Amino acid sequence: MKQLHQNIKGRGSSDNPVNRFEGNYIDYNLDEETGEKPNPKTKLIRDHTKEIISYNTSPDIPFNAGLNVYRGCEHGCIYCYARPFHEYLGFSVGLDFETKIMVKYKAPELLRKTFNSPKWKPQVIAMSGITDCYQPIERKLLITRKCLEVLAEFRNPVGIITKNHLITRDIDLLKELNEYNCVSTTISVTSLDNKITEVMEPRTSRPYRRLKAIEKLANAGIPVGVNVAPIIQGLTDHECADILKSAADAGATRASFIIVRLPFKVKDLFEEWLQQNFPDRKDKVLNKIKDMRGGKLYEAEFGKRMRGEGNFANQIRDLFKVQTKRLGLNNDHVRLTTEHFISSSGKQLQLFT
Numbered sequence: 001m002k003q004l005h006q007n008i009k010g011r012g013s014s015d016n017p018v019n020r021f022e023g024n025y026i027d028y029n030l031d032e033e034t035g036e037k038p039n040p041k042t043k044l045i046r047d048h049t050k051e052i053i054s055y056n057t058s059p060d061i062p063f064n065a066g067l068n069v070y071r072g073c074e075h076g077c078i079y080c081y082a083r084p085f086h087e088y089l090g091f092s093v094g095l096d097f098e099t100k101i102m103v104k105y106k107a108p109e110l111l112r113k114t115f116n117s118p119k120w121k122p123q124v125i126a127m128s129g130i131t132d133c134y135q136p137i138e139r140k141l142l143i144t145r146k147c148l149e150v151l152a153e154f155r156n157p158v159g160i161i162t163k164n165h166l167i168t169r170d171i172d173l174l175k176e177l178n179e180y181n182c183v184s185t186t187i188s189v190t191s192l193d194n195k196i197t198e199v200m201e202p203r204t205s206r207p208y209r210r211l212k213a214i215e216k217l218a219n220a221g222i223p224v225g226v227n228v229a230p231i232i233q234g235l236t237d238h239e240c241a242d243i244l245k246s247a248a249d250a251g252a253t254r255a256s257f258i259i260v261r262l263p264f265k266v267k268d269l270f271e272e273w274l275q276q277n278f279p280d281r282k283d284k285v286l287n288k289i290k291d292m293r294g295g296k297l298y299e300a301e302f303g304k305r306m307r308g309e310g311n312f313a314n315q316i317r318d319l320f321k322v323q324t325k326r327l328g329l330n331n332d333h334v335r336l337t338t339e340h341f342i343s344s345s346g347k348q349l350q351l352f353t
Helices: 083-089 095-099 107-116 143-154 165-178 194-200 207-219 237-250 266-277 282-292 311-327
Strands: 025-028 042-046 053-055 065-067 100-103 125-127 158-162 183-188 224-231 255-259
Touching (some): 042 095, 083 095, 083 266, 107 143, 125 143, 143 165, 158 165, 165 183, 165 207, 183 207, 207 224, 207 237, 224 237, 237 255, 237 311
Parallel strands (some): 042 100, 065 125, 125 158, 158 183, 183 224, 224 255
Antiparallel strands (some): 025 042, 053 065
16 A cells, blocks of 8 residues: 655645656745745746747637746645646656746746737736745735736736635736726635635645635726636535535626646646545546546546536536626626727737737
8 A cells, every 4th residue: 555645734745756758946934924935945946938928739728828927836735636747847846846836037027028029929828827926925926016017018818726725916917908908817715614615735725715815806806717727526625515605695797616636747746635635535536537537546538627527527517607606607708809009109009819
């Protein structure tokens, strides 16, 4: 039997598995929302990328252009599908993903350069498509905020998804963008149970703080939705209706969901995490995931990887259809516009998304 690692306070993973493909480091130890410090310490590594916009070709992702100012994420969500991206950088999907954060310090400068280029075609940019732009280090680095300043200056539309209440710090810029119909926001809520979130996603904002973020954004007139993601069968799926009701009460006007995805070695991390924290539910959870994944823990096929398949997947879809309509969360899409984009010549372009 595999020996289990001890839980590490403030971290999702307690293991650092070998990279499947087998700069300077800066010590940076930030307080969590609770005031406690994680161990091991976070190391920030300068990312020397020269291009700040990445482009998506996946048919089941609703955006083409993405902006990720950080690679790796201190939130430490044990289920995070982005963990394997860290292996391409020579790191592990485990603790490395949470503690060795690649930082694009020049992101605002590169974004400005992109917008000033005659090659740029104004379009919606998604922030946090891979890792959260409001993870704890953003509180002091302010890179996301500086990027929002550039987006507001050029009036380029942006969609933001986050698990962190820190987004409310930037309401002033979000309001400025919203004057030109250039922003939409989404808050991800996985569970309303603090005991689960504390071990499953240890450095995210607690559930009540995320709901408070929805309320603050809605009160500021900023379009905000809730993403119930990921839904983990046998662990959090029973909370879907309550999450939707709480989000609607807070002011959300739309909702979406994603079934848990466990690519590559994330499967192993997740299994060990279940054994450590919910051993009595482990088999039930894994079997239910397999029921929606054709007998596997992960299905990479477009159209199935986000929503799953089979009876249980259909039940979740039906529940969402009924509940979102009942709660007024069925405003599926916020139509953002590029008509107010300010080009390098200072002229607004008459382009629409």
